[in-house]
Amino acid sequence: MQRRKFLSLVGLGAVAMSAAPVALSATDWRADKPDVWTAHSVDDAIKAMFGSKAITEGDVTVTTPDVAANGGAVPVNVKSGIKAKTVSVFQDANPESAVIVFDCNEYSIINYDMKMKLKSVGEPITVTCVVEGTDGKLYLGKRTLDVALGGCEG
């Protein structure tokens, strides 16, 4: 079955190649800044991503339920009106704090919904979103919630 799939991919070589460049020209923050993804605390992850730049609370809204019933899939929305270069989301419950880094361009509207795993650690946890503006400044928004059970252990 897998060989057939591979052969059909080769056959569609031309189409596959035209799809590839989107990924090739993309920014891969995991490759560019590996320390961000291994950092345990939110502060360390932010420092690994941006250095010791000043961050101010700004037009960044993080929305989650007050209590996440299923820690394996917590709905999180981040919204901002700021013209951004990147949008990063961190949390302080899981073994590592970085969850996702979005790259933004002239077409982007910052209103992202995602479902993330959040570990239940017996106390409220905070999801932090840092928006890196095209003005070079960093803006932050956060949201604290409770996670009922489950989490990144599934």
Place this chain on the structure above:
Amino acid sequence: MKVKAKLKNGVVSVKCMAKHVMTTYDIAAKQTGNRDDANFITHISASVNGKTVWEASTSQFLAKNPIFKYKFSGVGAKGDKVEMHWVDRKGKTGKGKGKIK
């Protein structure tokens, strides 16, 4: 992967789902005893008419079969396709597309 896109008032709203086990290192250690068996999407992106409209580098902490919603404007008309692509930790890729309605 499934991609649904709607154009309204100049803004395209997309809802998409990637089918992926998204196992964390801890989950992999529990399942097979080997942390390196963990597999999760590491990069995902979307483009319309060759222009990137959404892009993210991702960690082990997204949910299984992750669903994303995002919006963009300035490119894409009804009938155009939103093409999506993801890569995971083991180098496997996935893709999907949806017509803007």
